[in-house]
Amino acid sequence: MNAPFAPINQIFEPAQLLMKNFLYVCFAGSMLLTACSNNENKSTTIIETSKTDSTIVTRTDTTSAGASAAFDINTIPVTSKEIGKFPYLNAPEGYHYNDVIKSDFENLHFAIKGRLTGIEGKSYKTNIYKNRDSDTPFSPELVDRAYNKAITDLGGVQVSDKILPGEIERIGKKVLEQGNHAYSIIGDNDYTLSHVRTYVLRTAAAEIWIELSLYEGGGYINILQKEAANVPKVSIIKADEIKSELDKSGKAVLHINFDVDKASLLADGKDAVNQILPVLKNNPDLKLSIEGHTDNSGAADKNKTLSIARANTVLQSLVQSGISASRLKATGFGASKPLTDNDTDAGKAQNRRVELVKI
Template identity: 40%
Template structure:
């Protein structure tokens, strides 16, 4: 986690990027670098850099696969940043914005959408979105736009969008429904600016989205990564063994962020539970949801119960008698491990099956 940064943030990292006709060689892996900030009244001089590249121009295509291929080809032309970046999520709340006025949304893995060229582009990985009021930050709309845009550019970020969510041509080229597009892009409203920055590094692709209007700043940091390591599918036999020996088992079934919808990669685990219950007709289970300690405790408890109920409903849809199942939600009340790290929080976000004895 970076140190809290004010909206006049200037990073002591020089900008090193360029567009080329082919994929550049990745530089040596960077080392951690300190992040520095300067007072608003006397910001440091902007670092000298190569001529800023033009935004990626991706032509919209009727077929989604063609558009995605075009976007990927353009992104591959952007040079890898050779200088080290601050630790994810790169930029934090201004120090003047108290915790009570901070609005954070984050996930270790999710799919988000950004604009590249004039096309909506899907990005998968971990993200952190922060939103705060200009009045709390004690800065103007102009200053916030200038300082945050420059901060990302100084890290090496390349602005890649030509279209914006409030542009009629962009809306028309991407389905024509501005409300759906705003929701898909996490766009704050028609009065907001919208800038997407791409940061390719030796360790992977990063993104920053900067949105500013006359009252609110919204910043989204994204780090692309695969989700395979978070998928833990346990066989029906393994579930039975754990239930017989311990009376319970923790499963890691993926859900949409802050929702009770089971993701497609979570369905195989539910199928294994159904397989076991069909073989073991006397087995009764309590399905119990658990979360980490991030967010509102009351909301976490409600969400964990809704997710447990979603698993029960999926099992019933697979042909399991609902009288053999019950659902409960514990929120963050029963952690398996400390919530002080990403790994710990991921382990605590789980669905447990508890064997219910019947007299």
């Protein structure tokens, strides 16, 4: 924006210079307040503006000095606007979505003040393309402005405009790739890291996160509504069922619940392990290989280590209950031997298991 006063030169006296600067600040402040008061667009359809559009998009650099400060979601105002239904945002006029990936529940990483933070909920992820019948190319700048206006008109707030160096390595590229993040995030170069924007939108009932990544020729958008996991209940196999399965096929599959990403047993996990005890006590010649398995979330080497640790937890629990360690061994296979696909929450729950195999 051009200054409303002519450049100050050397002929001004100090008092005049002070007054001129004061008037300038007042004028700029009044212009900003006026612009904010006119932001009343109620539409959730994004309209692309032309290159002659005079709208000024102002963004704060959220990755500078205060980047390490803790983020408090309660500082984001709750919008009173009607925002429609999930995923809330159509593609800009003249553009379209393609290759949509939906999930009822997953953990995606969003940049907050430049640092990647995992957030869980239902998600909608897609590419953004220019319509095929268009005679103009994809414009990252205009698409960026269109989304910025649509989101802020709804009451959303931008909380990051880049990803800080080292964040990709801290989370792990494989984790981000498995989360189907925008390719620009896992690209990990100066251009891509500086072209990822994060917004958050709060309503009285929901917290919505939006990740926008644009480049010459296309773009990506991830939309996630934060929600707690609705973990499907898995019933415990009783001791007589374990014995029956071992006699029939030489192995029994147990779904034993552990703490997330840990090898410590939850309460119902302990109940499941306790069902193994009578089988071993009533069959003193029985020896078992305890084999841990995970779903495919996270890095493969981490999953294998976790599966071994969980198998060892079961083994130690049985030993502490009086079973000789010479009758048991523990190993883990990570996600390398799934029972079913990992495309759904139900499938992943089936793949997270412990198998008892006759030795």
